[in-house]
Amino acid sequence: MExxxxxxxxxxxxGIAANTLDRRLSVAPMMDWTTRDYRFLARLITxxxxxxTEMVVAQAILHGDRDxxxxxxxxxxxxxxxxxxxxxxxxxxxxxxxxxxxxxxxxLNVGCPSDRVQQGKIGAILMAEPDLVARCVDAMQAAVTVxxxxxxxxxxxxxxxxxxxxxxxGRMEAAGCTSxxxxxxxxxxxxxxxxxxxxxxxxxxxxxYAIKQAFPHIEIILNxxxxxxxxVHQHMGEVDGVMIGRExxxxxxxxxxxxxxxxxxxxxxxxxxxxxxxxxPYVERRYALGHAPKHSLRHILNLFQGQPGARxxxxxxxxxxxxxxxxxxxxxxxxxxxx
Numbered sequence: 513m514e515x516x517x518x519x520x521x522x523x524x525x526x527g528i529a530a531n532t533l534d535r536r537l538s539v540a541p542m543m544d545w546t547t548r549d550y551r552f553l554a555r556l557i558t559x560x561x562x563x564x565t566e567m568v569v570a571q572a573i574l575h576g577d578r579d580x581x582x583x584x585x586x587x588x589x590x591x592x593x594x595x596x597x598x599x600x601x602x603x604x605x606x607x608x609x610x611x612x613x614x615x616x617x618x619x620l621n622v623g624c625p626s627d628r629v630q631q632g633k634i635g636a637i638l639m640a641e642p643d644l645v646a647r648c649v650d651a652m653q654a655a656v657t658v659x660x661x662x663x664x665x666x667x668x669x670x671x672x673x674x675x676x677x678x679x680x681x682g683r684m685e686a687a688g689c690t691s692x693x694x695x696x697x698x699x700x701x702x703x704x705x706x707x708x709x710x711x712x713x714x715x716x717x718x719x720x721y722a723i724k725q726a727f728p729h730i731e732i733i734l735n736x737x738x739x740x741x742x743x744v745h746q747h748m749g750e751v752d753g754v755m756i757g758r759e760x761x762x763x764x765x766x767x768x769x770x771x772x773x774x775x776x777x778x779x780x781x782x783x784x785x786x787x788x789x790x791x792x793p794y795v796e797r798r799y800a801l802g803h804a805p806k807h808s809l810r811h812i813l814n815l816f817q818g819q820p821g822a823r824x825x826x827x828x829x830x831x832x833x834x835x836x837x838x839x840x841x842x843x844x845x846x847x848x849x850x851x
Contacts, residue, residue, distance in 0.1 A: 533590060533616055533659060535691065535733055537744060537774045538562035539767075540757040541594040541619070541663070550761065550811040551588045552794050556787050558767040560775040562590050567621050569634065570597035570606035582613045585794075592617035594663065596624070596634040598644060600651035611656040618656055620648060622664040625699035625709045636699035639668045642680045646687035653688055661691040663735070663755075666719045667698040674719060681723055681730065691731040693755055694720040710757075721750040741766075741773045763817045784815050788847055795840040805840050806833040812843070821850035 539546065539554060541564040551563045568581045573595075584591060593615040597603045607618045622645055624635030638645050645662070652660045662684055666677050677694075684692055697713040704712060715737045724732040734747050735755035744754045759766055765784055771777040782790065795808045809829055816822035828846040832838055 533562065534560065534775070535562055535731065535753040536748070537753060537770055538592075538693075538733065538755045539564060539760045540735055540755045541565060541567055541621070542757060542761060543567060545761045545811075547807075547811070548584050548588070549794075549798070549808040550764075551591065552585050553787070553791055553811050553815075554760070554764060554767060555587050556782065556790050557764060558770045559779070560590075560771050560777060561767055562592060562617075563588055564592045564594055564619065567594045567596045567624065568606075569632065570595050570599070570602045573606040573609055574602060578609060582610055584613070590616045592619050592661070594619040594621050595652075596621045596632070598633040598638055598641075598648065600644075600647045603648050604651035604655040607652040607660070608655040611658060615658060617659050617661055618652060619661045619663055619693070620645070620652065622662055623695050623699065624706070625665075625668075625701055625704070626706045627702075636665050636668050637701060639664060639676075639680055639699075640671065642683035645680075646683045649684065649687040649689050659691060660689065661693065662689055663693040663695070665695050665697060665699045666716060669698070669701055672698040674722060677719060677723060678726060681727055685727060685730055689730070691733065692723075693733040693735050694723065696720050696734060696736040717747065717750075724751050739766075741769055744774060761811075762814055764811075764815055765817070784819065785847060785850070788812060788815060788843065792840060792843050795843060799840050805838050805842060809833045809840075809843060816850065819850075824849035 539561060543566050546564055546566050554563055572581055593610045595603060595606055595618060597606065603620070610618060621635050622638045626635065649660055649662065664680065666672065681692060696715045696717050696719060699709055700713060717734065720732060720734045731752045733753040733755050734751045735757065738744060738747065738754055738756055739759040747754050768781050771779065791812060795805055798808050799805055813826050813829055816825050825846050828849050829842065832842050
């Protein structure tokens, strides 16, 4: 009873109903990029876009430093955790632990193609075993009250036709999965690096569109290659939402108009300089806790992309934030390089 009340209070304090999470626009989980520092920065730019953590392996949560892997800033909500694994019991326990931290969604990675991940039977290789993925989803759902979702590809290697994806999604539907993110490229599990797997296999958006038509009761989120809010709008006529990857990191201010364009929120948009100035107190708090400024500031390097003085801003930070004696003041010094 106490645990139930704790969970209810947690949901009430966030103001987010478990089954009404708005996924019209989200930022993809990206290793080394979507850290808590980046997510805090992103939340200064967009209030409503759903943010995802980096992938965290279930075993790391069960046997490692949980706070290191799961702690986040309250300002990051709405926030989803992506888990990697293939053991239903381990994933269920990791999801339960994560649920206690207050995440708004738990996502299962069935899309990462890296060799190291494959060796641990994690990621895209699991598309070949939909029954196992379904058992994982079922076990995770039984362990948490927040939504359990799946992020996948359209296929793997030579298993890349529509029927293969249809059968996979059908198995997810049978397991009770109500929201699926589809990276509209297949994964080539041998011969390509993860970076090459993000570029070389062709994007087939129509495959995701067809899945939405075939499974109207499942929320389908499209991922892959989207770089503008205009493209987001175009895809929204065919799917339920769009997940942005590299563009949201390499050009974070791209998200500044997202609240208005995607979510209909006409609140004033902060300028790039205002965002940087609002980020400074966060960097100072992290610095006071022993975190070197470079870990936070590397995420702000691209904030002024395309603007006058952007190169000087980036160069000043790049040349100075790694020095042992550097303090958060380096951000203000970098801002002084702008006109």
